[in-house]
Amino acid sequence: MKRQRFDDVRWRGAIAVFVFFVLASSTVHECDAALIIRKAGGGSLTQLSDALVKALEKKPVGKKTKVVELSGDTIADGAKLVRESGDETVVFAIGPEAAAAAGDIDGMKVVALAVPNPSKVKTSGTYISIYPKLEQIFDFLKDKLHAKSVGFLYSSNQNTEVALEFKKISDGHGIMFHPLAVASSADLIRTMKQALPKIDALVLAVDPILFDRQNLKVIVNEALSAKKPTVGFLEGLPGLGVTVSLVAEASTSAALAVGVAGEGSASGKKLMDVETSLVVFSRKSAEAIGISPEALGANKIQ
DSSP: OHHHHHHHHHHHHHHHHHHHHHHHHHHHHOBSEEEEEEESSOTHHHHHHHHHHHHHHHSOSBSOEEEEEEOSOHHHHHHHHHHHOOSSEEEEEESHHHHHHHTTSTTOEEEEESOSOGGGOOOOEEEEEEEEOHHHHHHIIIIISOOSEEEEEEETTTSHHHHHHHHHHHHHTTOEEEEEEESSHHHHHHHHHHHGGGOSEEEEOSOTTTSSHHHHHHHHHHHHHTTOOEEESSTTGGGGTOSEEEEOOHHHHHHHHHHHHTSOOOSSEEEEEESOOEEEEOHHHHHHTTOOTTTTTOSEEO
16 A cells, blocks of 8 residues: 555655646747737738638737737838847748748748748748649649640749749649740830730739739730630739639648747748639630539639
8 A cells, every 4th residue: 555655655656746847848939929920911921811810819939919000111110020029939921021021030930921922031941832832733724724835924023033943843744844034114015915826824823023913904905816725823814814713721831830930930931832722713704715613623714
């Protein structure tokens, strides 16, 4: 009996020590705040911000969550971020402006979202891709659109690195890849007219020169005239005439970002793909070139 009581006491003591170290460890690694920063303006950035807030409610990485909107005034925004950040803060930066601003806060762990080309931002951290996993994109192009040759339209000063990544994946899928670099709006019509007869689908990078309203109208009209589908990666594009968008869903991206935030800090830059995508079609554009959105697995039709 004495031996049994001794073993019980020793066992309870071991459990107490174990619990102490677990609690101590969790206290040490819990940060003061999860700071979400974004450029003011709404739209997809607000959607991502809201998704992050919800994800952090389910899986907190700090004692509190704060959302800070950037005004565009570099000095004022820098002062605001220093003021809002605690001694230990995980920063979720939404958009390239926010990712750049986050790099000015010393000692912060940064997880960036909605950055079209991370190589254009100096800030170290983990970047959640604005594109769905590239293999999924080329599976869709090959299996759903039956494309054997695709054009990738982008501006040369913004997305050259992204074009190279797309090229690598296209090679593995046996798809002929045509990088279509444009330096200005003036290049657009000429490039489109030369490329469209050679390709089965036109892929649009997330790129400022392409998403100028007038430029996008030119792209959509030229592609429709040639009976070629356009493929984008933002949910609102089908509403502007793009045939289909393969979208990295906000909730999936946010959950991945929060999961990454709970891991160890990354040195340099780490890039992560989103595994699932939302398939959004424009019915008008699809039917104009003889495509059925339902037959191609549309999740949403605009």
